[in-house]
Amino acid sequence: MIEFMKTCLLFINAFFVVYVIGYSTFLMVSVLVGSVTLYENKRRQQLYNYIDHDYYVPISILVPAHNESVTVIETVQSLLELDYRLYEIVVVDDGSTDNTAALLIEAFDLQAFKRPIRKRIACNPEKSIYISYQHKVPITLICKENGGKADALNMGINASEYPYFICMDADSVLQSDALRNIVRPVLEGKHVVACGGLVRIINDVLIEHGEVLDYRMPRNLIVCLQILEYDRTFLASRLFFDKFNGNLIISGAFGMFKKDTVICVGGYNKDTIGEDMELVVRLHAFCRANNVPYSIKYAPDAICWSQAPHNLKDLKKQRRRWHIGLFQSISAHRQILFSPRYGALSFISFLYFLVYELLSPYIEVFGILTIIAAWYCELINVPFMILFFIVCAAFGAIMSLTAFFARVYTMNIRLRVGDMLKAVSLCLIENVVLRGVLAFTRLTAFIGYKKKKNRWGTIQRQEFKHKEENV
Amino acid sequence: MKPESLIFLYTYISFCAVFFDLFFIVYTRVSSKTSGIRRRRIEKRLRAQIKAVKTGGAPDKTVQKALVRKLRRPGNMGRLNECIEQLREEDADGLERYLATLHSGLLVLSKCYSKKAHEYKALFSYVLTNMKLGDNPYVAALPVTERLNFTLMLQQLENYLKEPSVYVRENTFRAIVSWGQTDVLIGAIYYMNEHVVELSEKLVSDNMLSFSGDKGELADRLVDVLEQFEPAMQCAIINFLRFLPDRDLGENVWRELWHDKLFEMLQRKSISKEVHFSIIRYFKKFPFDDALDTLTGFARLKDERRWEYAAIASSALASYPYEESKQALLVALHSYNWYVRANASDSLLDMGYDAQSLAAASNDAFAADMLEYKNTVRRLKKQRAGEMDAQHKRAGVKKELVTA
Numbered sequence: 089m090i091e092f093m094k095t096c097l098l099f100i101n102a103f104f105v106v107y108v109i110g111y112s113t114f115l116m117v118s119v120l121v122g123s124v125t126l127y128e129n130k131r132r133q134q135l136y137n138y139i140d141h142d143y144y145v146p147i148s149i150l151v152p153a154h155n156e157s158v159t160v161i162e163t164v165q166s167l168l169e170l171d172y173r174l175y176e177i178v179v180v181d182d183g184s185t186d187n188t189a190a191l192l193i194e195a196f197d198l199q200a201f202k203r204p205i206r207k208r209i210a211c212n213p214e215k216s217i218y219i220s221y222q223h224k225v226p227i228t229l230i231c232k233e234n235g236g237k238a239d240a241l242n243m244g245i246n247a248s249e250y251p252y253f254i255c256m257d258a259d260s261v262l263q264s265d266a267l268r269n270i271v272r273p274v275l276e277g278k279h280v281v282a283c284g285g286l287v288r289i290i291n292d293v294l295i296e297h298g299e300v301l302d303y304r305m306p307r308n309l310i311v312c313l314q315i316l317e318y319d320r321t322f323l324a325s326r327l328f329f330d331k332f333n334g335n336l337i338i339s340g341a342f343g344m345f346k347k348d349t350v351i352c353v354g355g356y357n358k359d360t361i362g363e364d365m366e367l368v369v370r371l372h373a374f375c376r377a378n379n380v381p382y383s384i385k386y387a388p389d390a391i392c393w394s395q396a397p398h399n400l401k402d403l404k405k406q407r408r409r410w411h412i413g414l415f416q417s418i419s420a421h422r423q424i425l426f427s428p429r430y431g432a433l434s435f436i437s438f439l440y441f442l443v444y445e446l447l448s449p450y451i452e453v454f455g456i457l458t459i460i461a462a463w464y465c466e467l468i469n470v471p472f473m474i475l476f477f478i479v480c481a482a483f484g485a486i487m488s489l490t491a492f493f494a495r496v497y498t499m500n501i502r503l504r505v506g507d508m509l510k511a512v513s514l515c516l517i518e519n520v521v522l523r524g525v526l527a528f529t530r531l532t533a534f535i536g537y538k539k540k541k542n543r544w545g546t547i548q549r550q551e552f553k554h555k556e557e558n559v
Numbered sequence: 560m561k562p563e564s565l566i567f568l569y570t571y572i573s574f575c576a577v578f579f580d581l582f583f584i585v586y587t588r589v590s591s592k593t594s595g596i597r598r599r600r601i602e603k604r605l606r607a608q609i610k611a612v613k614t615g616g617a618p619d620k621t622v623q624k625a626l627v628r629k630l631r632r633p634g635n636m637g638r639l640n641e642c643i644e645q646l647r648e649e650d651a652d653g654l655e656r657y658l659a660t661l662h663s664g665l666l667v668l669s670k671c672y673s674k675k676a677h678e679y680k681a682l683f684s685y686v687l688t689n690m691k692l693g694d695n696p697y698v699a700a701l702p703v704t705e706r707l708n709f710t711l712m713l714q715q716l717e718n719y720l721k722e723p724s725v726y727v728r729e730n731t732f733r734a735i736v737s738w739g740q741t742d743v744l745i746g747a748i749y750y751m752n753e754h755v756v757e758l759s760e761k762l763v764s765d766n767m768l769s770f771s772g773d774k775g776e777l778a779d780r781l782v783d784v785l786e787q788f789e790p791a792m793q794c795a796i797i798n799f800l801r802f803l804p805d806r807d808l809g810e811n812v813w814r815e816l817w818h819d820k821l822f823e824m825l826q827r828k829s830i831s832k833e834v835h836f837s838i839i840r841y842f843k844k845f846p847f848d849d850a851l852d853t854l855t856g857f858a859r860l861k862d863e864r865r866w867e868y869a870a871i872a873s874s875a876l877a878s879y880p881y882e883e884s885k886q887a888l889l890v891a892l893h894s895y896n897w898y899v900r901a902n903a904s905d906s907l908l909d910m911g912y913d914a915q916s917l918a919a920a921s922n923d924a925f926a927a928d929m930l931e932y933k934n935t936v937r938r939l940k941k942q943r944a945g946e947m948d949a950q951h952k953r954a955g956v957k958k959e960l961v962t963a
Contacts, residue, residue, distance in 0.1 A: 135678045136685035137726035141765050201935045204928040206897045221943045275759055276725050476566060483569045486576045493580050497587055
């Protein structure tokens with residue numbers, strides 16, 4: 089029996105060595121590639137390698153909103169301050185039960201009118217439509233029956249006038265140069281059907297007229313940890329995947345798409361809670377299956393400031409939703425896995441998301457149980473194991489810091505010494521504690537799946553920070 | 560592989576990452592200081608040379624050579640750009656005098672940068688644009704042999720247009736446009752066409768509109784050779800013609816002389832449809848009565864594969880307030896293509912027809928919906944325009960009161 093256990097543990101040990109090497113290698117390569125890309129972008133700017141026209145392609149900005157009365161006015165206000173000449177704003181009120189629509193109508197002097205909408209993608213019907221031409225660009229508000237974010241976005245796509253659209257959240261603020269920067273890949277390369285922007289955390293950041301006036305690490309610990317996490321897992325990995333057209337996600341908080349292509353693939357899927365990832369994966373599948381030349385890019389200098397959950401309860405709700413969305417997207421397009429037709433997308437991106445995102449909570453829990461079993465059978469070198477964990481945790485923390493500082497120094501962010509020390513002191517906590525908590529959240533994400541699979545849950549919004557608060 | 564090797568490997572990589580982070584923090588701070596020192600050295604040399612040329616003398620050859628040698632480094636080229644911007648504010652005339660003397664140096668640099676990475680080529684082109692040599696009267700006054708250096712430099716720049724980077728192509732095209740010479744720009748356009756250089760139509764036409772030379776002459780000459788170019792370049796040129804204001808044409812250029820040529824291209828099926836669309840849009844802005852039959856024919860098209868012709872022609876007919884246009888638009892109003900209906904509605908309302916009467920007469924719910932929508936949009940936009948006018952008037956009265 090002991091011999092059998094020893095053999096099993098040997099194989100399990102080999103698996104975990106490969107697993108850890110795989111993850112660490114990916115982390116190191118993505119942070120390295122991500123940092124180099126950020127430095128190259130900065131260098132490009134310093135060498136005047138940029139295009140400076142008043143606009144490039146006309147864009148429709150779609151803002152789906154459900155009970156966003158706290159932030160929606162400022163979001164739309166920020167959109168009116170974008171440094172771009174030709175765009176429109178379409179807010180879709182997805183059956184809000186608060187006064188989201190009333191606030192918008194009053195704030196922007198919207199007038200009710202009858203407008204035919206060409207429904208190229210099926211969606212719940214509209215109840216009323218308002219519009220205003222009083223501002224820099226037309227603002228349209230469509231009030232419709234509740235159908236979820238995907239349904240609201242589909243309505244927005246149907247109502248939009250322009251060939252490209254941006255989807256963003258109603259609790260986000262775009263930096264004034266965000267549109268110019270997110271459109272740039274369309275000019276740089278051919279056949280760009282989608283481009284993701286960088287989502288940064290706005291909590292405790294002072295932004296006015298689309299410009300950052302004061303940046304600091306938030307006072308809230310949970311938000312601070314998320315900033316470090318975002319840089320390591322989102323920024324670095326997306327820059328890495330971008331190198332071989334392997335991005336599987338464009339954040340729903342800020343992404344640009346070519347409308348015709350999205351309509352070809354049927355728009356956003358209402359049956360998934362991770363509609364942002366599912367659409368991008370479907371775009372990959374569609375274009376490859378039909379031999380359509382395409383690329384899905386990532387623009388790290390197209391910045392959207394969005395609110396992060398500031399308490400553990402809301403953070404868990406968010407991560408639970410992301411994990412379910414990930415599962416739905418991967419299972420809907422599992423034909424991509426190990427398919428030579430998809431190349432690096434299949435063997436790197438898709439495999440990474442399957443093993444190190446979707447299955448990782450289960451693998452890691454299994455690993456812990458195995459360690460306990462090995463310890464029980466006196467098959468484990470405890471000091472070595474402790475040292476190994478410390479080194480792995482330190483490695484992850486240093487990679488987080490490298491990604492964090494790469495972003496800070498290449499995006500001209502003036503960071504106070506105190507904030508720098510905060511980042512250094514929190515990186516280990518982020519890598520061990522937050523990761524562990526979120527792993528547990530993801531592990532339990534599927535409890536009650538059938539009942540809650542399409543439920544978003546409510547997350548508490550905070551007002552954006554204003555200048556007067558500093559006085 | 561021994562398990563301990565993993566620990567050593569990760570520990571080693573972690574230390575490397577920490578050293579890299581610290582190194583970069585220190586490097587960023589130090590390099591900004593040293594960059595400032597280098598920039599002041601270049602500025603000192605420039606000021607000395609400007610002083611020499613302003614007193615009627617020639618610039619110091621030794622200093623000139625040393626400066627050109629320094630400018631081979633891209634970092635110094637960027638610093639030169641900063642110096643130019645500063646010196647232009649302080650002494651624009653002196654700067655212009657001096658830059659005219661850089662003819663041989665810039666030729667050498669253009670060859671030097673042609674061997675460098677693409678981002679440095681883009682930098683060189685950008686700085687060249689910023690030098691505004693095309694508008695420099697001292698360049699025009701140079702002897703032929705010295706001006707030849709600039710000509711050779713521009714020929715060298717044409718090679719940059721082949722680069723795969725869009726930034727090199729954009730900055731180089733801008734530099735050539737800023738030169739203000741029609742021959743040079745047309746030569747560059749030919750070059751781009753021959754080497755199938757891809758640059759967005761909008762970027763090409765925007766840059767042509769910022770041409771500092773005789774735009775009327777440029778337009779005239781481009782129309783003469785229009786068919787020699789690929790469709791994408793033809794579209795860019797026609798868009799340039801469309802956006803070119805009449806006041807920039809000059810006394811000896813008549814827009815009407817282009818219309819026959821464009822109309823003839825519109826009727827030829829061998830011409831790309833994108834070019835046709837550009838021409839139709841052109842004829843919307845600059846109506847040509849001979850094109851009326853063709854446009855009404857397009858508007859009446861029912862072939863779904865040619866919906867774009869119907870849609871764009873329906874939009875263009877707003878500029879042809881004739882009965883034939885109305886009849887064609889009424890047919891288009893009942894098209895089952897959304898865009899055709901939308902554009903036809905817009906055009907009929909622009910021509911002054913009443914939406915309700917048209918809707919009542921049409922007996923088509925889709926047409927009626929579209930007419931009502933477009934009518935409401937027009938009303939709201941007019942309301943906004945009226946409010947803006949009132950605001951401007953109030954501001955004007957206020958200004959007068961203040962000055963009084």
